[in-house]
Amino acid sequence: MPDAPEALLAISGLTVAFGGVLALCEADLTVARGSVTAIIGPNGAGKTTLINAITGMVAPSAGKILLNGREITRLPAWKRPRAGVARTFQNLEICSNMTVLENVLTGAHRLIGYSALDSLLRTPRFLRGEAQARSMALGDLAFVGLAEAADLPAGQLPYGSQRLLELARALALKPDLLLLDEPAAGMNIRETRLLGALIRRIRDERGVTVALIEHDMDLVMDLSDQIAVLNFGAVIATGTPSEIQKNPQVVTAYLGE
Amino acid sequence: MRRALPGALSPVLFFAAAMAAPFVLSNQYYVSVMTLCAINALIVLGLNLLLGFAGQISLGHAAFFGIGAYASAILTTTYAWPIWAGMLAGVCLAAAVAWLIGVPALKLHGHYLAMATLGFGVIVQIALNETTWLTGGPSGFVGVPRLTLFGYTFASDRSYYFLCAGTLALAVALSRNLIASRTGRALRAIHTSEGAATAMGVHTSRYKLFVFILSAVYAAVAGVLYAHYLGFVAPASFGFHFSVQLITMVVLGGMASIWGAVAGAAFLTSLPEFLRALENIDILVYGLVLVLCMIYLPGGLAGGAAKLAKILSNRIAGHAGRA
Ligand SMILES: Nc1ncnc2c1ncn2[C@@H]1O[C@H](COP(=O)(O)OP(=O)(O)OP(=O)(O)O)[C@@H](O)[C@H]1O
Ligand SMILES: [Mg+2]
Numbered sequence: 001m002p003d004a005p006e007a008l009l010a011i012s013g014l015t016v017a018f019g020g021v022l023a024l025c026e027a028d029l030t031v032a033r034g035s036v037t038a039i040i041g042p043n044g045a046g047k048t049t050l051i052n053a054i055t056g057m058v059a060p061s062a063g064k065i066l067l068n069g070r071e072i073t074r075l076p077a078w079k080r081p082r083a084g085v086a087r088t089f090q091n092l093e094i095c096s097n098m099t100v101l102e103n104v105l106t107g108a109h110r111l112i113g114y115s116a117l118d119s120l121l122r123t124p125r126f127l128r129g130e131a132q133a134r135s136m137a138l139g140d141l142a143f144v145g146l147a148e149a150a151d152l153p154a155g156q157l158p159y160g161s162q163r164l165l166e167l168a169r170a171l172a173l174k175p176d177l178l179l180l181d182e183p184a185a186g187m188n189i190r191e192t193r194l195l196g197a198l199i200r201r202i203r204d205e206r207g208v209t210v211a212l213i214e215h216d217m218d219l220v221m222d223l224s225d226q227i228a229v230l231n232f233g234a235v236i237a238t239g240t241p242s243e244i245q246k247n248p249q250v251v252t253a254y255l256g257e
Numbered sequence: 258m259r260r261a262l263p264g265a266l267s268p269v270l271f272f273a274a275a276m277a278a279p280f281v282l283s284n285q286y287y288v289s290v291m292t293l294c295a296i297n298a299l300i301v302l303g304l305n306l307l308l309g310f311a312g313q314i315s316l317g318h319a320a321f322f323g324i325g326a327y328a329s330a331i332l333t334t335t336y337a338w339p340i341w342a343g344m345l346a347g348v349c350l351a352a353a354v355a356w357l358i359g360v361p362a363l364k365l366h367g368h369y370l371a372m373a374t375l376g377f378g379v380i381v382q383i384a385l386n387e388t389t390w391l392t393g394g395p396s397g398f399v400g401v402p403r404l405t406l407f408g409y410t411f412a413s414d415r416s417y418y419f420l421c422a423g424t425l426a427l428a429v430a431l432s433r434n435l436i437a438s439r440t441g442r443a444l445r446a447i448h449t450s451e452g453a454a455t456a457m458g459v460h461t462s463r464y465k466l467f468v469f470i471l472s473a474v475y476a477a478v479a480g481v482l483y484a485h486y487l488g489f490v491a492p493a494s495f496g497f498h499f500s501v502q503l504i505t506m507v508v509l510g511g512m513a514s515i516w517g518a519v520a521g522a523a524f525l526t527s528l529p530e531f532l533r534a535l536e537n538i539d540i541l542v543y544g545l546v547l548v549l550c551m552i553y554l555p556g557g558l559a560g561g562a563a564k565l566a567k568i569l570s571n572r573i574a575g576h577a578g579r580a
Contacts, residue, residue, distance in 0.1 A: 055456055056455075057452060057455070057456075076460075077455045077456070078455050078458055078459060078460045078461065079458075080456075080458075081456070081457060081458035082458060086456070086457075087456050089452070089453065089456075093449070093450040093452055093453035093456075094449070094453075095445060095446050095448075095449040095450065095453065096449055097445050097448055097449055097513060098442065098445050098446075102442055102445075105439075105442055106442045106443065106445075106446045106454070106457055106459075107457050109439060109442070109443060109457050109458050109459055110457075110458035112439045114438075114439070116435070116438070116440050116467075119434055119435060119437075119438030119439065119440060119441075120431050120434050120435055121434070122434055126438065129439075130438070133439075169457070173457060173458065
């Protein structure tokens with residue numbers, strides 16, 4: 001087996017069109033293993049579309065997406081968690097018809113080994129699989145600080161906690177790459193600071209590479225190893241936070257508006 | 258959790274109560290109403306897995322009920338198949354037809370399944386009416402033999418009721434197990450967000466197809482039980498009107514509730530029978546009861562019962578606290 005490539009994610013020339021609108025136009029992005037990368041850019045720049053393309057929810061018309069050195073550009077969306085990708089959503093996609101714990105268990109879907117027949121007949125294999133998944137899911141809930149809420153209906157959680165629940169659910173997939181779409185949206189300053197610490201722990205303790213879209217510049221500058229700036233569907237600059245702050249092109253396109 | 262113990266016991270309790278019922282309500286008429294309740298509950302249970310849990314709409318479920326009933330009736334009567342073979346064929350045919358409809362309709366997002374099943378229901382209705390040489394046409398198909406399995410004929414109404422109630426109890430237990438599993442969570446996730454379900458590795462179209470076929474199988478099992486109970490089937494029992502009634506039973510009982518499905522079916526099946534005493538105004542009262550339920554029980558019968566249980570347990574806790 002060849003050595004694992006340095007870059008966990010390598011995107012080149014990625015183009016996504018919606019009718020006449022080019023949401024992404026030959027975008028390039030590399031995300032190093034074990035890093036936190038922030039994707040920033042004005043509204044409508046194509047940030048969410050980039051995550052949608054990586055997770056297979058939109059089909060690119062050109063370009064390549066490599067994960068772990070393996071091309072996943074045309075892989076069906078439901079197979080991408082197996083390839084190592086997990087995500088959260090800009091507009092929360094919590095399953096309000098389930099408890100908090102069941103939401104996280106849904107994240108563990110592909111890791112649960114028993115068959116439908118096992119569950120119909122409640123075989124020992126089913127009971128063992130459920131117990132195992134439950135304890136893992138409770139661990140993920142505790143990790144984001146929601147252990148107390150495990151048996152509440154997910155819809156009853158306050159907004160900020162629902163964001164954390166999505167995070168726990170994504171962690172339950174045991175991903176290599178975690179994509180967060182505006183995780184701090186709707187959070188207050190205190191919650192945002194806790195979120196920053198949490199993302200760092202996800203990288204350091206869980207060894208998960210994180211790419212996040214975020215508008216909160218304090219959080220972005222504080223947290224990121226790398227920042228990529230998107231404008232009109234193209235990545236116009238990448239670099240460390242201090243490099244990005246000095247980049248005149250970025251300042252005119254985004255920061256200085 | 259507080260609910261854990263009764264939760265595990267409830268299918269057993271239900272089974273015991275259902276088995277005891279004909280000894281209390283021994284009148285033959287009551288037994289036949291309860292048999293029809295159990296048969297309808299079986300269809301509604303499957304439809305609730307599809308509609309209440311997975312959020313997919315079928316407007317033609319009466320047709321799967323009809324396919325099961327007619328296939329078994331015709332094969333065992335005209336073609337003299339053994340009854341077990343006719344029943345099995347009826348159920349398999351319904352599953353195969355569901356697969357044929359589901360594969361194209363469920364690949365797409367949106368309400369294609371509702372449209373496809375609506376059209377399917379109409380086609381089945383026309384086919385049952387027009388193929389008189391096979392089905393007997395609008396006047397129905399007569400002479401279907403009573404059910405015999407392993408040499409035992411379910412000749413008495415009571416024995417037939419036990420068979421139907423037993424089948425229902427088994428279906429309840431299987432459904433509960435399914436919902437509490439990885440498959441059940443995937444189905445419920447699909448209901449709220451197909452995008453989120455996909456992002457968690459759920460092959461959504463495959464799961465939707467699975468639950469659609471499963472619900473058709475429940476309906477077809479009910480259909481074969483129905484045909485070999487009445488000994489007579491007619492197209493009018495399997496039309497659009499009944500499909501809508503089945504959906505009403507799901508909603509009235511409580512979406513995404515297993516017990517709600519049973520309660521909704523039992524309530525709406527027996528209500529007209531009890532209202533019959535009111536003669537001319539029975540339809541009016543039926544409508545009124547429906548409207549009142551929809552207004553005052555937004556969570557259906559199941560939601561209402563849960564609310565009532567909560568109020569009662571709070572009262573009891575309050576009394577205990579004061580004593
Ligand atoms: N499904 C879609 N159909 C049509 N157009 C779309 C679709 N999704 C996105 N777009 C368009 O593509 C462009 C990029 O959208 P995208 O959601 O990726 O932006 P964004 O950078 O995430 O913006 P925001 O900061 O507002 O979330 C926008 O012009 C948007 O209107
Ligand atoms: Mg966005």
